[in-house]
Amino acid sequence: MDGVVQAWVTGWVVSRGAAPPEREPWGFTVDVGQLAQVSRHVFEALGADVDERLVRKVADGVTGAGVWLKVFQDPEVVRGWLGEGWWVDPEPGYLMTVPLAGAAGGDGHTPDGYRKRVWSAGGVTRVLLAAPDGSLAARGQTAPTGATAVFDQIETAPAHRRRGLGSVVMRTLQGAAAAAGARAGVLAGTPAGRALYESLGWHVQAPLTSAKFVGRGTG
CATH class of the missing domain: 3.40.630.30 (Gcn5-related N-acetyltransferase (GNAT))
Known part of the structure; x- marks a missing residue:
């Protein structure tokens, strides 16, 4: 399914009443406006196409608590890309259509x-x-x-x-x-x-x- 991540982000912001997504070179930023989730960075690539360098770059630029990353790759892989201060959900999620x-x-x-x-x-x-x-x-x-x-x-x-x-x-x-x-x-x-x-x-x-x-x- 082409554009599946964009479709998910677009519908999710309607479902949750979040701010319209902002387009980034690597995906989307969504402002949620909650203490536990101020905003989220959603990477558009899937699986083997996820660029470790880009994930590291975006993660290293985060300084405020309550910012989330959504990366379409296995947690065991992504955990090794993130530095100090990141909590990674040990259970994988699944993007499904x-x-x-x-x-x-x-x-x-x-x-x-x-x-x-x-x-x-x-x-x-x-x-x-x-x-x-x-x-x-x-x-x-x-x-x-x-x-x-x-x-x-x-x-x-x-x-x-x-x-x-x-x-x-x-x-x-x-x-x-x-x-x-x-x-x-x-x-x-x-x-x-x-x-x-x-x-x-x-x-x-x-x-x-x-x-x-x-x-x-x-x-």
Whole structure:
């Protein structure tokens, strides 16, 4: 899928309400405006095409805590490129895509006792599955931006896992994105979510390393 990183960044800023991305020679800078994530530098290259020299250069120029790097390469590789003050998430993420043709069909059966609510605001469609007692069971959201849609913040509460709720959320979101005109979906998945996404036709495009600058002298 051409332009997959740009598609992910474009949809992610809509989903999270972040500032429009700024184009860089190596990728994108996004201002998020949160204490734990002030901004993020997202490299556009994937896998073996990631340039170690550029990652080192950008990382060495970071001086403020709360700045993140998103590099589409394995954490074990990227860790060796970063100097003092960087925390690297030991778990790899995965940049994943799926064609949405035909996704406007059924969204699966919501298990008995659960309540599903779907709503859209600000260009983002959200799905909530509430448990029989009213607590959060599962959720997710999608931000269609033309031909692509980003899927974001997909989660199932621990007490409600292995009941098919994640599949209901994803199928509902995929249908909504397809109905909005998106032809492909993109997301950044975790190891825990990868199996669910692959069961729904998603494919891994590249590993993803997330690294946060926590300050010199902090490890």
